Amino acid sequence: MLHIEQLSKKYKNNIWAVQDFNLSIYKEELVAMVGPNGAGKTSIINCLLGVISPTSGTIQLDTYPNQSKKFKQLIAYVPDDLILPEALTGTEYLDFVTSMYQYEDPEKQSSLIELFDIKGAMSEPIETYSHGMKKKIQLIAAFMLNSKLIILDEPFRGLDVEAIIMTKKLMRKYLQKGGSILLSTHDLKAAEYLAQRMVILSKGKIVAEGTIEELKVENQCTDMEDLFMKVSMLRDRSAQFEKIIENF
Ligand SMILES: Nc1ncnc2c1ncn2[C@@H]1O[C@H](COP(=O)(O)OP(=O)(O)OP(=O)(O)O)[C@@H](O)[C@H]1O
Numbered sequence: 627m628l629h630i631e632q633l634s635k636k637y638k639n640n641i642w643a644v645q646d647f648n649l650s651i652y653k654e655e656l657v658a659m660v661g662p663n664g665a666g667k668t669s670i671i672n673c674l675l676g677v678i679s680p681t682s683g684t685i686q687l688d689t690y691p692n693q694s695k696k697f698k699q700l701i702a703y704v705p706d707d708l709i710l711p712e713a714l715t716g717t718e719y720l721d722f723v724t725s726m727y728q729y730e731d732p733e734k735q736s737s738l739i740e741l742f743d744i745k746g747a748m749s750e751p752i753e754t755y756s757h758g759m760k761k762k763i764q765l766i767a768a769f770m771l772n773s774k775l776i777i778l779d780e781p782f783r784g785l786d787v788e789a790i791i792m793t794k795k796l797m798r799k800y801l802q803k804g805g806s807i808l809l810s811t812h813d814l815k816a817a818e819y820l821a822q823r824m825v826i827l828s829k830g831k832i833v834a835e836g837t838i839e840e841l842k843v844e845n846q847c848t849d850m851e852d853l854f855m856k857v858s859m860l861r862d863r864s865a866q867f868e869k870i871i872e873n874f
Contacts, residue, residue: 627651627652627653627655627774627775627806628650628686628687628775628806628808629649629650629684629686629687630647630648630649630650630684630685631648631683631684631685632646632647632648632682632683633646633670633673633684633685634682634683635666635669635670635678635680635681636681642830643666643669643830644666644670644673644830645830645831647666647683647831648832649825649832651775651806651807651808652806653804653805654802654804654805654806655801655807655822655823656797656806656807656809656821656822656823657807657808657809657822657824658809658810658811658820658823659808659810659811659825659827660811660812660814660817660824660825660826660827661826661858662828662858664829665827665828665829665830665858666827666829666831667779667810667827668779668810669830670827671703671777671779671808671810673685673692674701674808675692675698675701676692676693676698687701687774688700699727699728699773700773701773701774701775701776701777702767702768702769702771702773702775702776703768703776703777703779704765704767704768704776704777704778704779704781706779706780706810708757708760708761708784710763710764711752712751712752712753713751713752713753714752715748715749715751715752716747716748716750716752719763720735720763720766720767720770723767723771724770729771731770734769734770738765738766738769738770739766741792741796742765742766742792743788743789744759744762744763744766747759757784758784758785758786758789760784761781761783761784762785765793765796769796769800773805774804774805774806775805775806775807775808776800776805776806776808777807777808777810778797778809778811779810779811780810780813781811782813794816794819809821814850814851814854817850818838821838822837823836824836824837824841826854826857826858827858828857828858833857833858833859834857838850841853841857
C-alpha cells in the first residue's frame with residue numbers, strides 16, 4: 627500500500643521540518659499521525675500530495691510514485707483549512723472533483739449528500755455555507771471517489787455531533803471495504819478510538835510508533851494525554867505550566 631521511505635524536508639530557511647520519516651500504511655488500516663504544533667505533520671502531507679518537493683526520500687502507493695497521475699487518482703484528501711471555490715455551488719464543486727479524478731458514482735454521491743444532510747444546500751454557492759457545511763462537502767468529495775487512501779487532516783473540526791458520529795462510521799466502513807486512512811489530528815481520543823496504529827512526531831522526527839496498546843505498555847502510561855506528553859517530550863514543561871495556571 628502506501629510506503630514512505632526516508633522522507634526529509636528542509637525549507638529554504640534551513641528548517642528541517644521532517645527528518646528520516648518512514649511509514650507504511652496497509653489495506654484496511656488507519657494510522658493516526660499526532661504531534662505538537664510544528665512537529666511536521668502538514669509538511670509530510672504536502673510532500674505526499676506533491677504540493678511541495680521533499681529534500682529526500684520516496685513515496686509510493688503500491689508501485690506508483692507520488693508524482694504519477696495514477697498515485698494522485700488513488701488518493702483523496704480532506705484538508706484542515708477550508709479553501710474551496712466559494713463561487714461554485716455544492717453540486718458544481720462535486721462535478722468539478724468528479725471530472726478532475728475522472729471517476730463518477732452518482733449513487734454513492736447522493737447517498738453521501740443524504741448522510742451529511744446537506745441536500746437542500748447543494749444548489750447554493752459554497753460562500754453561503756457554514757464552517758461545518760464546508761467540511762461536509764469536502765468529506766463528501768473525498769469519500770465519493772474510488773480512492774485507495776484517504777488523508778484526513780482534522781476531519782471532525784467544525785462538524786456537529788451527528789456528523790462526527792457518521793464520519794467515524796463512514797471511515798470504519800471505508801476501511802472494511804479495503805481502503806486505508808492517514809488521520810492527522812490533535813484529537814487524541816478520536817485517534818485512540820479509530821486508529822490501528824499511531825505515529826507520534828516531535829520536531830520532525832518519529833518519537834513513538836505502534837499500536838495504542840504497545841505505546842501505553844512501552845511508556846507505562848494508561849492515559850493517552852499522559853502518553854503524548856511523555857513521548858513528545860512536553861511533560862518536562864508541564865510543571866512550569868501548572869505554576870503559570872495556578873498563579874493566573
Ligand atoms: N513554508 C515554510 N517555510 C519555512 N518553514 C516552514 C514552512 N512550513 C512549515 N515550516 C516549518 O516546518 C516545521 C513543521 O511545520 P508543519 O506545518 O509541517 O507542522 P505541523 O505538525 O503541521 O504543525 P500544526 O500542528 O501546527 O499544523 C515548523 O517548524 C514550521 O515552522
